[in-house]
Amino acid sequence: MVYITERVRNAFDNFYTGCTGASERLKRGVLAIGQEGSRILYDIYSLDGFEKWSKVLIADLKMASLIPKLNGIFAECLKTLEAQKDLYYATQIINSMRSFIDPTGKNFRCPGFSKVLIAIGSVFETGSFLQKYKVMSFPACSAFAQELGSMRMSLFGRPDIRFDNIPVFNSFCDKPKDFFIFWASFWDVKTWVIERVYSEEASSSWESYFKLAGNMGKMLLIGGSRWLGAGWPLAIVDVATQNASLIAFIIKRHVDREKKFYASAA
């Protein structure tokens, strides 16, 4: 009888210890997920974060809209997100100008070739925003772009090719920003490859890989848009590119914040 009571008590003890341990583990898990998740969300809360976030939403919803049952459901939402993206792009010029001044705000500096290209692209983007929403018109620029696009030339032994049929360069007539973004991404990819080949101290962080994926995706989207078409391949590349860019952005913000945090504690 005593033996049975002992066993029952042991069983209860084990059950109680197991429950307490499980609840403790659950609590720790919820805390860990909550803390990291809340930090990630907080890192997005900035204008650049909103820009990347809306691009991700646009890409994801566009891909979802390819499913026949969901076709057209997100049309209104996409319209709003596209407009919001345009607004962020139009004001990007201010950030680009800031990149020519050092963090102390006292001296001018050269921010690097890719940033210079992005700055030139953002000037065109502001102009294109003003023209798209009929605030201003730039007839001379439009006429020049048309003229350039209809220019014919022979290339790689193929005669009579229109300028606006040449991949990448055609974007200069249509969306000049894309042209500069392509070369900025190309420059970043080239720098990444050269760092890997020649430098032993090259960064092998997750951020650099996601940034690389984002840059290559941008190049593919701008240079290979005709080849990708308008269906699933384009949607998949777009989703991968935008998500990779957002993840790289979050990692960068997170790492920067942690660096500052530990530097202030040390």
Add this chain to the structure above:
Amino acid sequence: MNIQRPFSSAFASFKNYCESTQKVAKSIVVSFCAFRNDPDFFQKVFQVAFAVLQLIIIRSPGVRDLSRLSFVLKTANMHDFYRFIQQPRQWFFPVKAETIKENRVLEDLIKYIQNRDNEVEVKIPELNPFDTREEGAAIQLSELDQLEIKERGEPEVQDKLNENDHSDVRKLVKKVLGQLLSTMASEDHAYRNFDEFKNALQVRLNKNLSEDLDLTDLQVTPQWIRRTPFIERIINLSWFIVDIGCIGLYFQEWRLLDTAKWAAHMGQYSAFRGVKDHHLAHWVVGLVSSTFAIKLVEMTRRLQDDALTVEERRHTRWNWVTALGELVFFGTTYMDMMGQIKVNHAYLHCFAIVAKSLGLLSIVTRPKHQFFQKPVRVA
């Protein structure tokens, strides 16, 4: 020789002119960039632009081409919708510079160090005797503490204060604590709990002391935390509900949520019969108006009754002004929506321009938070 002099002075003044222009240009770009990257400022700028554009469209119907632009400007309101992503961090990392009562922490810390001194002698590095700024700050703090203690009636701390005014420990600890809080405020750092905060403080203190100080046994009291007044908690709760309402409104606008259908469905039951006649937009605007009204009352009370520092008073005054502007705008919009008054929409846009411009001004003139300031009550 005579010709050279005017040339060199002209060149020097031209150089000065170029340098000052460059300086101004740089500061303009830097501050523009900072404001552009502030989601609140960005939103308010485009809200003002939207209202101005609506006025232009009302006054000159020939410019209807700009309606697409007004749609784009309106999307800046989405930042209300995005505000929810800021919330979770406050739940998991609640210890921020603004939530800490620096004077209370300082007193407890000094008390702790002095109690510890009875066992082990802590060596304080010699402070610069000519640093009058620090000395002045210490005297100011003592006055501040006495004022606060008179208000709170804490005789125990009063005794301690009298014992240790102007001591080197106080100066050093105040300096280190002030530095930590300033860094937390400027870099937007937050800690999971007060143990983490104590660790950070310990690391900083140990850098300044020649002997290691262990703050593990330092008791964290509820007085360390700056309690949010009840009215402010109500205001925060209503903003939270407004944020959720905004999500509903956006989903409604995107035709992803049919609130009318849901209202009709709920209205079938006798208890919820009134729901059928309500609109989500009316509820949201009504709640926003009442929140601004409560805020206005609270700000008036704070200005009248509370002992505030110079910075807090300035901030409260701006909050009062912006709350009044927003109340006029949202209150009029709400009454117009409910059909209680009929207002020309041009006036509504004018109210919006004034309210949002005041909001912009309050952001531009927002002072940097100063710690260990002296709160003063209005006579």
